[in-house]
Amino acid sequence: MTIVMFLKESICDFCHRYKEQIIMSKHNCFHCGLDIVMTKKPSEIVWENQIFFDDKLFCCNGCKTVYEIFSLNDMSCYYDFEKSPGATPLDINGKYDFLDNESIVSKLLEFHEDSTAIVSLNIPHIHCSSCIWILENLQRLQKGINTSQVNFPEKKVRITYNPQIVSLQMIVGLLSSIGYEPYISLDNYETGTATIDRSLTYKLGVAFFCFGNIMLLSFPEYFEVKEFWLDQYRGFFRGLIFALSLPSFFYSANGYYVSAYKSIKSRMLNIDIPIALGIIVMFGRSTFDIVMDYGSGFFDSLTGLIFFMLLGKMFQIKTYSFLSFERDFKSYFPIAITKINSNTTEESIPVYDIQKGDRLLIRNQELIPVDGILISEKAQIDYSFVTGEAIPITKKSGDKIFAGGKQMGKIIEMEVLHTVSQSYLTQLWSNAIFQKNVEQKHKTITDSISRYFTPILLLIAFLGFGYWIFIDATIAFNVFTAVLIVACPCALALTAPFTFGNVLRLLGKQHFYLKNALVIEQLAKVDTLVFDKTGTITTNMKSNISYQGQPLDNENIRIIKNVLRASNHPLSRMLYAFLPEANPLKMDAFEEIAGKGILSCIGAIEIKIGSYEFVNQNAINPVLASFPLGISGVENTSVHITIDGVYFGCYIFNNHYRDGLADLFQKLKANYQIKVLSGDNAGERATLEQLLPAGTELVFNQKPEQKLAFIKKLQDEGKNVMMIGDGLNDAGALAQSNVGISISENVNVFSPACDAILDANEFQKLDYFLKLSKNAIKTIKMSFVLSLLYNVVGLSFAITGNLLPLVAAIIMPLSTITIVSFVTLMSMYYARKK
Amino acid sequence: MSVIYLLITISIVVAIGFFIAFIVAVKSGQYDDDYTPSVRMLFDDELKKEKPKSVQITKEKQI
CATH class of the missing domain: 3.40.50.1000 (HAD superfamily/HAD-like)
Structure with a gap:
């Protein structure tokens, strides 16, 4: 009796609600900014499906909880820096159990002592100033954390804590509960502290120091006034200039000597040879000039040259520290996995310790680290990491499953066939291409030009020397060195770094x-x-969905949409996003059967959504296996629908290009x-x-x-x-x-x-x-012509034996400035041209 | 000793002082992350503003 009453009521309720107009209202979640659609009937006061707390609206209980944590700890100014900065905390139940294993934790820590431990965690969600603020105030949320420091460009937080009071597992749990789940992968295993190479910064500092001071001390010489006081101290000034040039010559410029030596050894004429030659000759002649009291030498130009070239090198290096270009499977694989011992106890073991024949437990959303055989009845494995294919593949007991897949749904058990390094996917990394460190697998444009430049330069120098030696030996010597000094391809060497550095930044701005x-x-x-x-020219964010079968009316679509709302299966999510917006209905029963589909009741209506076999079971009008075929005749992924035992049809998922x-x-x-x-x-x-x-x-x-x-x-x-x-x-x-x-x-x-x-x-x-990259090369070529023109002018001074230190001091910076501004403007112009 | 020796020496010493300061700064990692400190700098003020507010609220509750 009561059941009938209930049924009648719910049907009436259903019809009634369907007829009455429903008001919808859109808001954003206070915590994460997600859209919230609230509905109510005009006669009602209370909005349906809303989460209200402290006068603020939230999209889900997770977001509300984070807000509660913050407001309880007096940290709600998290929301002042940025509007809706948060992320919905995900369920991490059991995901970080491996962190109670001491040996795994010790591999993750940067530093460990009795009462202090330091760990660096990578948190992908870091994106705004609110994130920095909350992560640097962790000590207010958890006792035992001493300090925490965020490195924003690297999206990392470095936490110093007391392991006697708080464990790493608790910290990770805390971070996850406030929506900042760290990303821990096999890559973090035994990394320790990476040493950062700062030598270029030091070299640049030294070069600038020497350059600046030498410039100041050279000023009196530039004016060359025959004045008593200047003549009096000339020796002192020159001595000081010489002393100051030493660090720049020996330390800052040493990269060029090493590179030139290497390239001679490998019989490849790169640009560093004329540079190194120019620097050494310049230094030698200047020292000679000073010692013999012939003049003040070219120390100002020399140090200036070194400084500008290092600056170019610095400019060329633009690193995106939040990105990694060296990722291999280690960045994806988990650090530890749950192993089932023979006495059915569970234990977390490092992935490298997995042996053939072990039994492993894979939880929802966990990555399978090794090849194996499925023991559990069914598994839904998402291989999107490996293939880019977003739709999970169903595997049955006894099937082979490959490393790199992600389990979706229930916990599964598997038996190991290969160890990590011998798995199907990881074997790829034993290929020779990953072994050698290919630093210079190709010649750069500057190097190919210098192949002609260097011999021609030497030829001119010797020709000049040969001509003058019959007239005056001193001039011959001067001409020879002057040619090498002037032609030192400073502008040539600067062109490529500045063009590339600029293009690199321009591309980075456009997310390349x-x-x-x-x-x-x-x-x-x-x-x-x-x-x-798959995943490259197709996208897994959108799917091209089409419907095939008996036409569905609006009411049916509304029912389907409501059923899908409750499901987390990727296909359901995609279909849900595809269907038009519909008003919510109350569901009376909902069951998701892994690998089959969804069984749900709304009022007295029974809905089945899922695979063909599942849906057609007990259907009133079973359709004989008419699988939807793709254009090419191969079966496509599809979702079938039965409402109240009547088979309607199916939605077909095509690749979306x-x-x-x-x-x-x-x-x-x-x-x-x-x-x-x-x-x-x-x-x-x-x-x-x-x-x-x-x-x-x-x-x-x-x-x-x-x-x-x-x-x-x-x-x-x-x-x-x-x-x-x-x-x-x-x-x-x-x-x-x-x-x-x-x-x-x-x-x-x-x-x-x-x-x-x-x-x-x-x-x-x-x-x-x-x-744009082609135009960058074009720009470089144009600027090479420009810098060669400078060289011709400079050489005409040099070859006639008129190169004064002052002329050199003017020509060098002038050519540098024109070249740098030319390439910058040109690359900007090309970047704008679509 | 002429004053010029003294002046030049002083200027070089000052320059070396700055140079050493630069080396120390690089070594301590100041140039590794040039964004976060610029944001961090602004936080302290916000915190001070926030604190008295919460104190007031608790007082009201006590009354």
Whole structure:
């Protein structure tokens, strides 16, 4: 009786609510800024599904809790610096259990003693001043934390704490509970403190110190007034200038001598040879001049030259410290994993200690670190790290599962087949391409020019010497040194660093981050582009969803949307985002069956959403297996719907290609050969052929090593290859290619080792970036011509034996300034030109 | 000894003093992170403003 009553009531309630107009109101969460949609009927006063606390609105209980923690500890000025700065804390239940293992913790710590321990944690969420404030006031939230210091550019927090009062696990738990979950991966294992190379800064400091003081002391000489007082102290001034030039000559400039020596040894004429030659000759002649009292020497120009060249080097180095270009599988893999012992006890062990035959426990959202066999009944494994494919794959008991996948859903058990280093994916890193430290795998533009420059320069110097030696030996000596001094390719050497440094910054502003300046030259040389398919030219943020079957009316769509709201399955989330906005309904029952689908009741209506088999069970009108087929005849991912036992149809998920892809390829086609590599089957061939310009080579079913080999083959044919990929399976190809670009939806977290990281939103600008790099090379060439003109003017002074220290002191800085401003303006101009 | 020796010596010593200060600053890592301190500098003031407010609230509650 009561059941019937209840049913009737709920149906009535359902109809009633559907008919009555509902008011919706949009707000933002006070903590994280997420949109909140509140609804109510006009007759009601209270808004539905709202979380109200302390006169503030929150999107979820998690955000509310963080606010409570802060306001309880009198720290609500967190919200004053920035509007809605927070992040919703995620459930970390059991995720950091491994931190109770002493040996693992000790590997993470920078410093450890009885009552002091220091740890550096990487926190990707750090993004504003509120973050800095809250993380530097951690000691007010947790006893035992002494100090904490944020490094904003690196997104790191360094915490000093007392391990006798508080454990690392508690600190990590605290950080996670306030929405600042640290990112701990195998990469952190045994890192210790990295030593930072600051030698360039020191060298620059020394060079500037010497340059500045020598400039001041040289002033009297410039005016060359025959005055008693100046003549009186000339020796003292010159001696001092000589002494001051020593640190600059011996310390600041030593990088050039080393590089010149190395290049002579390897029989490659690089730009550092004429530089080193110029510096040494300048120093030698100036010392000679002073000792013999011929003149004041060129110490001012010498130190100025060293300073400006080091400045150029400094400018060229633009590092994005929050990005890492050296990531391998270690940055993704967990540091420890739960092992099930033979006596069914659980234990956290470091990933490197995993043995063949071990039984491991993988929790929700945990990464599988080794290859193995699934023991549990079913698993949903998300391989998006590896392949870029966002939709999880279902595995059954006994199936082989590969390292790099992420478990979605319930806890699973697995048995280990290979250790970490021998797993399918990690084996890729034993390839030779990852072993050698390829510092200079190609010649730079400056070096190729200096191949001609250096011999010509020496020729002129000897010709001048040969001519004058018959007239006057002293002049001959002067001319010889003057040629080498003037022609010292200061301007030439400055051109490339300043152009590249500037372009590097301009690209960085547009979310295209290069590892270093050399990449720009490589970009300009590229003639073949190889794209990965999944995750690179397709996006996993959006899916192309289409419906097939009996038409659904608005009410049905509304019901489906409400059921999906409660589900966390990626397909549900995607479908939920795809369906139009609908008013909320009250659900009476909800059950998510892993690997099958969702069973839910709204009022008396039973809804099944999920796989074909699951949905068609006991359906009134079972449709015989009519799997939705993609254009190419291969099965696509789909979600089927039954409402009240009536099978309606299914939503089909197609790959969604990035916006502007066809346009981009059309533009690139003119200048480049384009190829698409895919680890998937040929299912999308027809779509791709339609979308991409004719002549694009499509290769399917490629394993990671095959991708690497493919690139290598192209290179052997003499091509300059640029690889654009995203997942770990592209890592080999990215390392092998001349330029490896990794596309990333979130540049802070995921990207394999590469030469450049491109924000996925800027993908369609790729042709602009390539064009800009070509223009950068053009700018350099123009400026080379300019600096050669300067050299001609200077040489005409030198060869006639008229090079005075004052002339040198004017020519050198002048050429430097014109060159630097020329290349800066030109690169800005080219960057603006779309 | 002429005064010029003295003056030049003093100027060089002062310059070396600044140079040493620069080396010390680099060594201590001041140039490694040039953003965070600029933000941190502004926090202390905000904190002082906040504190008296909370004291007032607790007083009211006591009454």
